[in-house]
Amino acid sequence: MAEAGRGRPRSEQSRRAILAATRDLIAESGYEQLTVQAIAARAGSGRQTVYRWWASKELIVAELVVNGELTLPPVPIPDTGHLQHDLTAWLDEIMLSLNDPQAGALMLALVTAASDNEADARLLYEMSTGPYHAALVDRLAQGVSAGQVGPHGDTTAIADALIGTVLFRALTPGARPAPTSVVIRTLLGRSES
Amino acid sequence: MAEAGRGRPRSEQSRRAILAATRDLIAESGYEQLTVQAIAARAGSGRQTVYRWWASKELIVAELVVNGELTLPPVPIPDTGHLQHDLTAWLDEIMLSLNDPQAGALMLALVTAASDNEADARLLYEMSTGPYHAALVDRLAQGVSAGQVGPHGDTTAIADALIGTVLFRALTPGARPAPTSVVIRTLLGRSES
Amino acid sequence: MAEAGRGRPRSEQSRRAILAATRDLIAESGYEQLTVQAIAARAGSGRQTVYRWWASKELIVAELVVNGELTLPPVPIPDTGHLQHDLTAWLDEIMLSLNDPQAGALMLALVTAASDNEADARLLYEMSTGPYHAALVDRLAQGVSAGQVGPHGDTTAIADALIGTVLFRALTPGARPAPTSVVIRTLLGRSES
Amino acid sequence: MAEAGRGRPRSEQSRRAILAATRDLIAESGYEQLTVQAIAARAGSGRQTVYRWWASKELIVAELVVNGELTLPPVPIPDTGHLQHDLTAWLDEIMLSLNDPQAGALMLALVTAASDNEADARLLYEMSTGPYHAALVDRLAQGVSAGQVGPHGDTTAIADALIGTVLFRALTPGARPAPTSVVIRTLLGRSES
DNA sequence: ATCTAAGCGAGACGGTACGTCACGTCTTAGA
DNA sequence: TCTAAGACGTGACGTACCGTCTCGCTTAGAT
Numbered sequence: 128m129a130e131a132g133r134g135r136p137r138s139e140q141s142r143r144a145i146l147a148a149t150r151d152l153i154a155e156s157g158y159e160q161l162t163v164q165a166i167a168a169r170a171g172s173g174r175q176t177v178y179r180w181w182a183s184k185e186l187i188v189a190e191l192v193v194n195g196e197l198t199l200p201p202v203p204i205p206d207t208g209h210l211q212h213d214l215t216a217w218l219d220e221i222m223l224s225l226n227d228p229q230a231g232a233l234m235l236a237l238v239t240a241a242s243d244n245e246a247d248a249r250l251l252y253e254m255s256t257g258p259y260h261a262a263l264v265d266r267l268a269q270g271v272s273a274g275q276v277g278p279h280g281d282t283t284a285i286a287d288a289l290i291g292t293v294l295f296r297a298l299t300p301g302a303r304p305a306p307t308s309v310v311i312r313t314l315l316g317r318s319e320s
Numbered sequence: 321m322a323e324a325g326r327g328r329p330r331s332e333q334s335r336r337a338i339l340a341a342t343r344d345l346i347a348e349s350g351y352e353q354l355t356v357q358a359i360a361a362r363a364g365s366g367r368q369t370v371y372r373w374w375a376s377k378e379l380i381v382a383e384l385v386v387n388g389e390l391t392l393p394p395v396p397i398p399d400t401g402h403l404q405h406d407l408t409a410w411l412d413e414i415m416l417s418l419n420d421p422q423a424g425a426l427m428l429a430l431v432t433a434a435s436d437n438e439a440d441a442r443l444l445y446e447m448s449t450g451p452y453h454a455a456l457v458d459r460l461a462q463g464v465s466a467g468q469v470g471p472h473g474d475t476t477a478i479a480d481a482l483i484g485t486v487l488f489r490a491l492t493p494g495a496r497p498a499p500t501s502v503v504i505r506t507l508l509g510r511s512e513s
Numbered sequence: 514m515a516e517a518g519r520g521r522p523r524s525e526q527s528r529r530a531i532l533a534a535t536r537d538l539i540a541e542s543g544y545e546q547l548t549v550q551a552i553a554a555r556a557g558s559g560r561q562t563v564y565r566w567w568a569s570k571e572l573i574v575a576e577l578v579v580n581g582e583l584t585l586p587p588v589p590i591p592d593t594g595h596l597q598h599d600l601t602a603w604l605d606e607i608m609l610s611l612n613d614p615q616a617g618a619l620m621l622a623l624v625t626a627a628s629d630n631e632a633d634a635r636l637l638y639e640m641s642t643g644p645y646h647a648a649l650v651d652r653l654a655q656g657v658s659a660g661q662v663g664p665h666g667d668t669t670a671i672a673d674a675l676i677g678t679v680l681f682r683a684l685t686p687g688a689r690p691a692p693t694s695v696v697i698r699t700l701l702g703r704s705e706s
Numbered sequence: 707m708a709e710a711g712r713g714r715p716r717s718e719q720s721r722r723a724i725l726a727a728t729r730d731l732i733a734e735s736g737y738e739q740l741t742v743q744a745i746a747a748r749a750g751s752g753r754q755t756v757y758r759w760w761a762s763k764e765l766i767v768a769e770l771v772v773n774g775e776l777t778l779p780p781v782p783i784p785d786t787g788h789l790q791h792d793l794t795a796w797l798d799e800i801m802l803s804l805n806d807p808q809a810g811a812l813m814l815a816l817v818t819a820a821s822d823n824e825a826d827a828r829l830l831y832e833m834s835t836g837p838y839h840a841a842l843v844d845r846l847a848q849g850v851s852a853g854q855v856g857p858h859g860d861t862t863a864i865a866d867a868l869i870g871t872v873l874f875r876a877l878t879p880g881a882r883p884a885p886t887s888v889v890i891r892t893l894l895g896r897s898e899s
Numbered sequence: 900a901t902c903t904a905a906g907c908g909a910g911a912c913g914g915t916a917c918g919t920c921a922c923g924t925c926t927t928a929g930a
Numbered sequence: 931t932c933t934a935a936g937a938c939g940t941g942a943c944g945t946a947c948c949g950t951c952t953c954g955c956t957t958a959g960a961t
Binding site for chain 4: 908909910911912913914915
């Protein structure tokens with residue numbers, strides 16, 4: 128079905144340069160300032176080459192997200208066996224990374240790229256937050272087995288609340304939130320060890 | 321030195337019509353489709369009148385938010401004395417209202433309007449989610465006095481987590497979340513009534 | 514018919530200030546740069562006051578012209594009895610005054626103000642050039658009586674040609690024209706005295 | 707160092723359509739009514755394409771003039787050997803053509819386009835009236851050789867006066883001028899044959 | 900060793916929205 | 931009731947990007 132390789136093959140190098148340029152420009156100036164013109168210029172390619180591969184700016188961003196090249200910093204959840212300490216440490220690190228203006232820009236890019244398109248929104252959010260969510264549920268399930276979660280805690284609910292808390296704080300830069308240890312204690316329904 | 325009341329006073333009617341038109345257009349077509357031209361046309365005003373009072377589309381949206389005219393549906397927290405039931409009912413209603421495409425559009429508008437400007441972001445989010453947050457903290461504090469919150473729960477942390485959960489779900493349309501009652505039970509660290 | 518002096522009388526002072534401001538602004542920056550805003554500001558009046566007296570910018574200029582306050586410099590035709598010398602002296606002085614950038618600006622203002630409106634054009638040109646034309650015809654008629662005009666010269670034709678020559682030279686700044694004495698000799702059909 | 711022939715070449719068709727549209731619109735509605743929007747619409751082009759090639763409306767008009775596409779109707783001077791008849795016929799035809807409202811509009815366009823810019827004025831007028839002037843001087847010189855010009859006539863002065871007369875009459879629509887034959891007789895200093 | 904077809908950088912094309920400017924009208928308070 | 935001030939609706943301006951369409955030039959498989 129695919130035409131055999133007649134003509135000049137597409138340049139994988141251009142494709143990568145465009146993705147890299149997009150990622151860098153979002154990090155530098157934010158999604159709102161992003162233009163196809165600027166992407167092509169930074170990638171050393173022509174504007175048409177961008178459109179040959181992607182139908183829109185949003186889809187370039189979507190591909191970055193799907194590839195995991197544009198996402199919140201991949202903070203792994205520690206596993207020392209002590210759930211409360213582990214989640215507190217993880218939340219601390221996430222919150223720290225959000226002070227980086229790049230991370231905020233990426234966050235907004237994710238939200239904005241998804242606007243007006245529910246299918247995109249689903250894809251983008253599942254790809255970008257899904258791994259976090261799944262990892263949290265796993266770690267929490269392990270904690271439940273170890274009796275480290277309060278009797279009334281639900282793993283999905285806790286994971287939702289954790290990610291939601293991160294999201295909320297990222298979007299409300301001025302707020303004075305509760306300390307992370309208090310957040311974790313509350314969500315786990317457990318006194319601090 | 322500001323000259324008092326000289327010249328024709330600004331038309332409060334125009335101002336309101338512009339704000340109303342902006343609100344309606346966002347609800348109908350989303351923030352991305354919003355144009356100053358369309359706002360002025362719908363408001364029966366001139367484009368210049370819009371620019372005379374607001375420097376940008378974002379600031380019109382900001383004013384709507386500050387005025388409380390553009391926000392998530394104002395769902396009051398019930399107060400039957402039974403915190404768990406009240407919060408569950410409240411969360412159910414919020415989640416229900418998010419199925420309304422208008423509410424999703426408003427949400428995205430808030431996020432996008434805030435992009436590139438931390439001061440705006442702070443203003444917008446505090447104004448739009450602040451009242452919810454404050455009301456939740458109040459209701460939770462009352463619940464604490466009544467012994468309806470688990471021993472390890474912090475009111476701010478619970479409020480953050482609740483709003484974050486709403487935010488997270490609004491932005492991940494495809495997810496299969498935990499039932500609201502489970503969420504509340506988890507956050508309160510309490511068995512169901 | 515005219516309403517007796519009810520209410521505040523119109524300010525003749527404003528009217529004059531507006532005319533003066535218009536004249537000055539045309540001389541300083543040219544007709545193209547002229548705005549009602551600037552006229553009112555310079556006159557210390559309001560924009561509405563301008564429109565109360567004149568329906569358009571063009572008509573302010575027209576009134577200036579009619580009043581003789583905006584026109585080519587009023588160069589009187591000498592009358593020493595020697596027509597050729599007199600006209601040559603007059604033409605020299607006119608051409609000299611056209612080197613003044615203000616005079617050029619006034620000239621263009623006259624032409625532009627008349628555009629798109631034949632009635633205005635007629636008014637403006639008759640008022641601004643009419644006196645010159647009439648004075649020329651008079652002086653020429655006197656010269657005819659004195660036998661100072663060639664046998665085939667027509668006073669109207671000569672006056673038209675003289676004014677036309679001035680107009681043509683004003684509008685073609687780069688040309689190298691014939692000396693004024695040659696022009697006059699040609700138009701009069703006479704050798705130089 | 708100018709890159710040769712890179713990118714899509716400009717559309718000569720668009721360029722011509724824009725020039726043609728400008729010419730037609732001036733002829734139809736006058737220079738004052740001319741807008742870039744209308745030019746682009748009539749040319750079937752985008753507004754940006756106009757601005758890509760000309761910095762202002764004035765320069766489009768200037769190019770039309772330089773190209774000889776926007777000028778007074780090109781009335782050739784007859785050459786029957788009889789100068790007086792030839793010039794009278796020519797002047798009659800010119801004056802006739804000025805009754806055409808299009809010609810008047812073109813005339814005003816030339817004047818207005820030149821405003822505020824002496825260099826442009828020189829270019830425009832030399833281009834538009836230069837050919838007439840040169841042709842007149844040639845024909846007159848031939849007449850001088852043939853003894854058809856009065857002894858005191860100067861070819862440049864006569865040509866200036868002729869064009870000036872045309873200009874003057876075009877701009878004073880209401881005047882009652884001398885008959886063309888009288889004008890020519892006067893300028894040539896000759897009795898009618 | 901051509902020939903042919905597709906991708907490439909470049910950049911012009913027809914559009915749409917932007918934010919500014921001036922227009923001519925309207926609406927205040929004050930003289 | 932005219933005045934200065936200034937907001938109003940309107941519409942042209944010149945700019946920035948959009949997504950599409952040619953250009954001349956590779957680049958590689960098919961001839």
